[in-house]
Amino acid sequence: MYKQTFQPGNYPHGQEYVKQWAALGAWFLGPKAENIDVFNNLAIEAFKGHANFRKKYFPTDSAYITTDITATEAYKGEKKQLEQELATMVEQLKNSTPMFSVRFEGHMNWDTTLPGNLGYLAALLYNANNVTNESSAITTAYEIEVGNQLCEMLGYKFTEPKTDPWGHITSCGSIANIEALWACRNIKYYPFCVQKALNESKELARAKDFKVYVPRLQSKQKLVDLSNWDLLNLDIDDIVAMPAEVIDMCDGVTSDDYSKIVNKNNLASVGWWDFMETNGLKKGPVVLSPMTNHYSWPKAASMLGIGQGNIIGIEFDENARMDIEDLKSKLDYCLRTKTPVISVVAVIGTTEESAVDPLADIVDCRNEYKKQGLNFAINADAAWGGYFMTMLHKPTQNRWKSTAKIPVFPLSDYTTHHLLSMKHADTVTVDPHKSGFCPYPAGGLCYRNGNMRGFIQVEASVIYHQGLDPAVGIWGIEGSKPGAAPAGVLLSHRDPEAMEFLKAIGPDTLINAFAVNLKDNTDLGVCNKINFEIFRRLSHTNPHENVMRVPLILTSSQLRPMIFGKAVKQFKQRLGLPANTDGELGFLINTVMNPWVAELQKIKEIGSIFRQTVLDAIGMVTDTPDLHGFVSPDMITDTGDLFGDHLPLFTMPVHQYHAIAKFNVLDQNAVTLIQGKYKEQSQLAPGKRLPIIFVNTEKSGLQNFLEDAMNEALDMDFFVGPPSATYTPFLTTKVKVLDIPRRKHIDMTLRDYPAKLTYFMYGNPGNAYLSHNVSVRPDVHQVVKLDKKPADVPDILLELGIDVTINNLEGKPLYIDGKIVDPLQLQEYSISYSSIDGIIAQSTIYMTNDDAKVWFNAVDE
DSSP states (O other), X not given: OBOOOOOGGGSTTGGGGHHHHHHHTTTBOOTTOTTHHHHHHHHHHHHHHHHHHHHHSSTTSOOSSOHHHHTSHHHHHHHHHHHHHHHHHHHHHTTSOOTTSTTBOSSSOOOOBHHHHXXXXXXXXXXXXXXXXXXXXXXXXXXXXXHHHHHHHHTOOOOOGGGOOEEEEESSHHHHHHHHHHHHHHHHHHHHHHHHHHHHOSTTGGGTTOEEEETTTTEEEEGGGOOHHHHTTOOHHHHHHHHHHHHHHSTTOOHHHHHHHHHTTSHHHHHHHHHHHHTTOOSOOEEEEETTOOTHHHHHHHHXXXXXXXXXXXXBOTTSSBOHHHHHHHHHHHHHHTOOEEEEEEEBSOTTTOOBOOHHHHHHHHHHHHTTTOOOEEEEEOTTTGGGGGGTOOOSOOSSOOOOOOOOOXXXXXXXXXXXXXXXXXXXXXXXXXTTOOOXXXXXXXXXXXXXXXXXXXXXXXXXXXSSOSOGGGSSSOSSOBTHHHHHHHHHHTOHHHHHGGGGOOHHHHEEEEOOOOTTOOOHHHHHHHHHHXXXXXXXXXXXXXXXXXXXXXXXXXXXXXXXXXXXXXXXXXXXXOTTOOSOEEEEEEEOOOGGGGSHHHHHHHHHHHHHHHHHHHHHHHOOOBOOEEEOOSOOOTTSEEEEEEOOOXXXXXXXXXXXXXXXXXXXXXXXXXXXXXXXXHTSOGGGOOOEEEEESSOBXXXXXXXXXXXXXXXXXXXXXXOSSSSOOSEEEEEEEEEEEEEEEOOTTXXXXXXXXXXXXEEETTEEEEEEOOOSSSEEEEEEEOSSOOTTSOHHHHHHOEEEEEEEEXXXXXXXXXXXXXXXXXXXXXXXXXXXXXOEEEEEEEOOSTTOEEEEEEETO
């Protein structure tokens, strides 16, 4: 047995980048848990540290779980039950979606960094609640540090203490988006309550001449003299500065005094109805957002009383980016009708198309329109794309030093330009648990001006207090939230090389939206069916489904003409469909966060898996119903289990499959009858024996039949030998499919045989079988029962099924006297196969028993 050695030539940048690939190996647990010892040792150190903390905290306090308690049957019983329940849970979790694998390309999720996991675990046992500093003295400081790091990463500048940026951790991007809109809504309408207080409050009389810059007039004006429209279109920085500036003009007025006077009339206090009526407002506000926005934005509008119907969708171009001309058209309408715009949302990395909206152009629009009297906040939803800023900024401090470099996959000029404009957005949502590779839950929200957070503060003053924030929990939506989340993010951020890693891949390679169509097909329904079948085969949604039978994991979505407009028309044309065809277009999505995929051999393997899946999906959609025969390689078991090897044909598409299934005969009498027929044949001379063959009774596509039989028992006819006028069924009985080790549509485009003869080996710990891989016409379909399971082949591989190569036999058919004959002329052969961890292993197979050669047929000779 030997392992393929590390070859720099297999990697995208050759020998120069061997070092950084080695460094990359230290940042993750690894697709095969290669770093489990490292992780275990460090995790145990974290747990020991926590245990030591408990022991040393007032060391003279008594222990409560004494040896007397642990010796009781009650204690032992509870401990045993815990062990059993945990073992059950661990076993159930093994059928989870394998997000750590290079085969997972479904959602915006992948493995998390070792520092992220270890930081989370280290803080977990302390059970810190970051709602208040009292219960999270350390992890609150961690969260503030993480917030500062995120702000710095996004390009926000810490230059002016009065307007320094501020960020914090949320449970997810949805919460961050809702909070962002909440803050912008409250700020938008805040000048009204200040104006009212200046006009009515004696305590604030000295500030009645307070002036604020009016963008429409490009000059400062008295706040008390401003019209409602001008009050609705002031700059955010000027609004959030009002409390401090008004207080400075009023001797003896504290921030608490000011808050009591002003906030009693603000929108958050009185609600929409009284606020609108009191201030003479007739028209409600809107939010302009691209039609690709996340569902959290209409959710936010609903929760904040804005109304989902007032999320005005902006069309997008053929690249699924916001159409800036349509944005201007909508802004023109709002300006003309004097409709307040709370904010314009820019998506920085859509979750389905990986598109970056033209943020720099949106900023230019704001500068242009506010001079005309229409002003608005800008919310950047960069939950997915925010961390790509690590490719454009260097952190000011690195705790860990390393010279390892990551190969650069440069961002496009377009993407770079608009990412760099995030520093102008008023809020940015960014999720460490997405492209930051940190454990859930770890969303994040950053404010360009940290004072904005005071406008969603339920208690205390809206004035920003310098120094360490007493508790991040007083700002934002959430109350209780885990201190472990920022601890995990912080430790991950402290690894600069893990952040540098993002330079290896750009957003265009991370999320790809694509669809598959048959050549010359113009039917949208057929195209959608094919893509749905691909998705169905390459997704893991059923907890009862064996995840080991899902060779690659993708996700899917739909392009709706009403929403996607230009993009869906162009996409349909590229697929060979009429552009104006009515109906949604289904498409597939792969998200490539996994760096190990960059290994060229793995790219080829994944490409091969996808091609095979496409062929299978096309077959599922286009196959005509027929009857399908299966040859049994061995005696049926007492419990009714038997394998069936499908009988293929090159001449009929519905039979162009190499398929093997594990069946179960439900009726015990039928099992006994089948066993009797098998024994009858085994007593005949080898040349006279016939295999047991069974056939479905109702015509169906092969794949339809196999899948239907997994869900319900179907009738099958059993024969001794091939069905014919001579060989009629001796039994019709109900059968279910338990597993499908092999389902592979023959690729009819192939013209060359493989270099070496290959078989599919499958079975169970007691028996092993071979089924020849049918490839190029003409070929052979051969089923072999081996004397025993090869000693070196792990049971799990035999259960799953593996391809094996006969080392000294050519892949093309063997001809003798002009006829195709059995290629296995000997009783013993050396084989090679890919074993555990991709190791290329060698073994020997034996076929000395007289029942070894179960079936041989020259297919379309």
